[in-house]
Amino acid sequence: MNTKAEQPKGANAADIGKLVLAVLVLAAGIFAYSWFSNDAGIPQSVRMIGVLIALAAALAIGAFTGPGRRVRHFLGESQFEMRKVVWPTRDETLKTTGIIMVVVVILSLLLGLIDLILKSVVLDWLLKLGT
Known part of the structure; x- marks a missing residue:
């Protein structure tokens, strides 16, 4: 107990x-x-x-x-x-930080591209159909 x-x-x-x-x-x-x-x-x-x-x-x-x-x-x-706690070494920390920075840049470019495509679809195609 x-x-x-x-x-x-x-x-x-x-x-x-x-x-x-x-x-x-x-x-x-x-x-x-x-x-x-x-x-x-x-x-x-x-x-x-x-x-x-x-x-x-x-x-x-x-x-x-x-x-x-x-x-x-x-x-x-x-x-x-x-x-x-087993703390990561300096080398492991730098490698992990680098990977995270690359992933953030790739995802931001991907989201920017999706935003650009959606903006062109809405502004150029859908709004022009209504006029």
Whole structure:
């Protein structure tokens, strides 16, 4: 039996409280950025660092909730799977790119030819029959 399928989906009160706290910390950082505008004499770079610190704190608080643990687990599994991927070599990538470019050019010429034929059929033959 798969234990992952039986995990509860709902968040408990502690998780909700932590998520609310994370949102409040982020909102406080954004509010402080706008409150201490350039009129207060604080440079924009310092205000931006404050927002980044608030963002990091909010992410850290959110990481210790149930959804945060699931996201961390997902990212860990994603990194593990990325190590399994066999990436193409430079030569394979260049050859594949070249083939795709040739196919795109051929298809665009073919579609242009079809458009030219249909235009001549409609404008020259069908419209002249009506006059």
